[in-house]
Amino acid sequence: MNASVKSVHGGVRKPLGLALALMTFAVPALAxxxxxxxxxxxxxxxxxxxxxxxxxxxxxxxxxxxxxxxxxxxxxxxxxxxxxxxxxxxxxxxxxxxxxxxxxxxxxxxxxxxxxxxxxxxxxxxxxxxxxxxxxxxxxxxxxxxxxxxxxxDTYALSQGTTKAISRLGAKSWFFLSADYSLGVQLEADSRKVIDATGGKVVGAVKHPINTPDFSSFLLQAQASKADVIALADAGGDFVNAVKQAGEFGVTRGQKLAGLLVFINDIHSLGLQSAQGLMLSSAFYWDLxxxxxxxxxxxxxxxxxxxxxxxxxxxxxxxxxxxxxxxxxxxxxxxxxxxxxxxxxxxxxxxxxxxxxxxxxxxDMYLFRVKAPEESKYQFDYYQLLATIRGEEAFRSMEDGGCPLVKKS
CATH class of the missing domain: 3.40.50.2300 (Response regulator)
Structure with missing residues (x-):
């Protein structure tokens, strides 16, 4: 290989090492x-x-x-x-x-x-x-x-807050309605561990495509399971559509809906009439x-x-x-x-x-209950704080996570 490069100035050739030195010196200076x-x-x-x-x-x-x-x-x-x-x-x-x-x-x-x-x-x-x-x-x-x-x-902290709280209220049987990608898979997996640890039982599960407009077949399966709780392991527009359609099908008359990843913007979209009573975990609330x-x-x-x-x-x-x-x-x-x-x-x-x-x-993470319409006193007054979950309890220990960066003791 010829140890030189062509300069941009009139075809003058310089030794390769000098040219590269000039190049590597000039580029970072520009950056x-x-x-x-x-x-x-x-x-x-x-x-x-x-x-x-x-x-x-x-x-x-x-x-x-x-x-x-x-x-x-x-x-x-x-x-x-x-x-x-x-x-x-x-x-x-x-x-x-x-x-x-x-x-x-x-x-x-x-x-x-x-x-x-x-x-x-x-x-x-x-x-x-x-x-x-x-x-x-x-x-x-x-x-x-x-x-x-x-x-x-993360999915672990959300399951620790919401799933554990609902289990403590007496829920024994669960059905998962999960988004069919990484979020739904991990949220369901982390929540199943909490349910097992609290003596509950998962009686069924179904996965739905991301951003699906029609939850009817999935909700009917959940309804037929007669589970105490239908856990929604999805988020955003999927969560909103699932809750709305569950109300239309009358699912919530005999079963509880649990949102495992719920944002206040979702509650705003649903309205308090539809979302009231829902328990959820969050890292933040504007009115805290x-x-x-x-x-x-x-x-x-x-x-x-x-x-x-x-x-x-x-x-x-x-x-x-x-x-x-x-x-x-x-x-x-x-x-x-x-x-x-x-x-x-x-x-x-x-x-x-x-x-x-x-x-x-x-x-810290927080456990909230969504207020009923008559409880809300001003704009975006949507949540009642139920509990503060200390960070050490909310998040998975490093030793249990399997991260290759963590040294084994």
Missing amino acids: QDGPVRLGVLTDMSSLYADNGGPGSVVVAQMAVDDFKGKVLGRPIEIVAGDHQNKADIGATIARRWLENENVEAILDVPNSAVALAVQGITRDKKKLFLATGAATSRLTGDECSPTGIHWTY NDETRAWSRRYIEKTGKVPSMIHAGTYGAVMHYLKAVEAAGTLDGPVVAAKMRELPVNDFMTRNGKIRPDGRLVR
Whole structure:
């Protein structure tokens, strides 16, 4: 091989080593002059758009603005992408961002199948993945990553809150209506463990396609099972449609519906008349205290909508990432990820949160009951707090997760 390359200046040839040195010296210099880009990869127009979607872009920009718009002397820029709930599309966007567009961290991703694909790519590229929208507990289990942080909630914590609470009220038999992809599979699996541990029994289960408009055949199977509880292991528009159609079929007259992943935006879509009495777990409620109210009012003023736990989590993750970058003095993915684990998480949503070696942010979770219409006194007054579940109880232990990053004792 000829040890030289052609220069762009008049055909002058230089030794290859010198040319490469010049190239590798110049490219980072250009990158270092540009903005620090954070990518919000979300569902912009389908069944999860209300829970993440455009609102996640809004809160990411809020965090950047609150951080004064710069880190390490460079402007911060938010870019957004729509994964359309397809893992191949999400993976393509993630690769383009990381390889060609200087994106340093990817956030949100409210679809577990897409999130698992993104986790693999960011792990290989040594870039940050802040999973603020995805649910699957595999992100801190067998698919954990040194540069992956599961921020807001997961399937294990949701099952610990809702399934355990309903079991304590006397429910003995369960039927699962689950979304037929990673979210439904993991949410059902984690909930089954709780049911077994509390002496309950799963009498049946059926899987439905994502974003299906017709739940009739699935609900009729659930109704025929005569289970005490029909557990909805799905989310967003699927959850809303299932609850609406269950009411139309009269399913709720003899059986309880349990939403295992419920967002306040879903309750808003359903209305309190349809959702009243439902118990659910959440990492955030806008009306929990003065700090959550103050931040949420800012979001409501910008959007006219109530913020979800994904929105609150995305804001918090951006802020913590930027603090870690500033403290570390670098954008290097593994170094920043280590600094994020080192620093405690404190904001309006989280008190003294800790990011474990497996990437799980441990914080308190909450159990709520949806209010009846007559109990609601003002806009978005939807929940009554039933219990606070301490983070150590809510989230799976590292030892039980199977994360390869966790050293065996």
